[in-house]
Amino acid sequence: MSTSILYNIFGFRGYHITRATRKSGRIVVYIEPRRKQLCCSSCGSCHVSTAGFVERRLRSVPVGQCPTWLAITIPRLLCSDCGLTRQPRLKVAAARVCYTRAFARLVIDLASHMTLCAVAKWLGVGWDLVKSIVKSHLRRKFARPRLKDVRRIAIDEIHLGRRFKFCTIVLDLDSGAVVYVGEGRNAAALDAFWPRLQASGARIVAVATDMAKAYVSAARHRLPKAAHVLDRFHVIKLFNQTLDELRRAEIRHARGERRKLLLGTKWILLKRAKNLDHDRNEHERLRLALQANLNLMKAYYLGEELNQFWMQPSKEIAEMVLNDWYALAMASGIGRVTRFAKKLMSFRESLLGWYDEAISTGPLESVNGRIRLLQRRAYGYRDREFLALRIYAMHESIYA
Ligand SMILES: [Zn+2]
CATH class of the missing domain: 1.20.1320 (phosphoenolpyruvate carboxylase, domain 3)
Incomplete structure (x- = not known):
């Protein structure tokens, strides 16, 4: 099969297919990296010789409705420049995972249209795998929301149900994005936020809160130059x-x-x-x-x-x-x-x-509603970090 077809179907280059099997509705495609592209993963030298093989199986994007695996024969390479024996770095998948990059992209794409359960069912994989793929994607993208351009914020509490109880949310009123989720509803809930805000160099001009003493004094004390607006x-x-x-x-x-x-x-x-x-x-x-x-x-x-x-x-x-x-x-x-x-x-x-600034915590009410929806749709948000990441991702309208 030509490289461009491989690239289009499986999302990679630099391999060739040796054979493919189909048994009980499952497809296994056997592939090998092209010899001329092999180089030492330690020093980058292409003066390498093969010293044995290992096989790695990776979950790939389905072909039609059939679950598909890639079985990659990976050579162990002896480098004549640095003397080490190593496996070459694979382009097709990240280290220590059981799926290809294309599969991860498919999961992330599907998860923006349907629930994690539905994605797992449709692809015939475990919910945990889907969740871990989505979680590492969200972590890469949202673990540290960008604060530099934030100017006007609203701070309020929200109740996340019996397990997580209350948390404190900071909303960027101009972009509509949640930029911080803290545990609890006292001043300490915001402790991790202030150093990050300061480090970002953001110039906050206004902050809206309710009458809760914790938020009011935190806002006045931490942002003395910003207008404090009572909602x-x-x-x-x-x-x-x-x-x-x-x-x-x-x-x-x-x-x-x-x-x-x-x-x-x-x-x-x-x-x-x-x-x-x-x-x-x-x-x-x-x-x-x-x-x-x-x-x-x-x-x-x-x-x-x-x-x-x-x-x-x-x-x-x-x-x-x-x-x-x-x-x-x-x-x-x-x-x-x-x-x-x-x-x-x-x-x-x-x-x-x-x-000074006609702002309110009103937009947080709709965030509140969207978080409830997120929780209702996703069974078992037992993972606080994951829930927080999904809250950060909300304004990009990823489906729960
Ligand atoms: Zn080397």
Whole structure:
């Protein structure tokens, strides 16, 4: 068979076929390296003579539907220049593996379209082999995500299920790539990230986090020159929790008709006013519930006002809006609301950071969803490193 056909089918040059067999649906192709291309693997000299042979069997790309092996007769070469006896280096496969480079490329390509299980089944090999091929590919490509050009990041925790619990994710907000996955959700989870970031020479201009002390202080301490932006959705979520706790407390104290009006209003209260459903009479139910309870009404409108903070034309005006809001919240006299307001004001600079860089941890929510999908599709992500590598690879849309 000509070299170019061999090259096209099996992905290599410099060998010739001595024979091929087909038994019980399996093909074995016997090949030998071409003599004139043999050289010493130690010094590169081509003054070599053959001193015996060994055979190595490698899993190759299938021919049609048939699983195919290459049986390579490898000469042991005695070098007259350096005096060593060595096997020549094979172009067709890496050292110490049982498959050819072309087979590895096929596995990696298939794994970008289907699950590892499906790849293993289709090729008739073990899941472990497929995983180890994909893992070493991912390691080569993603073990050290490039940080040099990263400018704006978001840091947040994500729950990876019972086995791995929480981990901390750093997202490059401009490229959408996860650039770091750390174990746990405290400041120590980021310990390995900072030296790498520093070594990369990246100039981070802004970082978004939620209100978790660990992330806030790490961001402020490690990136003093970057704008720290408190994520608006986490702020609103916390306010909504406060509002709901207040609603439940008021229900406990209310009686009769007033109590009835408050029941079942959770989602109506937490919805933005513009999203209320006319057909379900939600406007009227909201109006009645608020009318029945003054504290709830005050807190509800404070929530509406709080949303306005992120919609101001300038930082100066936003600062005034924030001050006004704080004064109103404190004047409400509702314990839950004043506690929230005090907490919020302790993040004043980070809230105003929105007007330096309008970023949020929002994009991490979708990363979160994609990681869940990754975990659901792949049975037995028991290997934390592998899971982390797949998370890094996600933005290149490799299938789980
Ligand atoms: Zn040599």
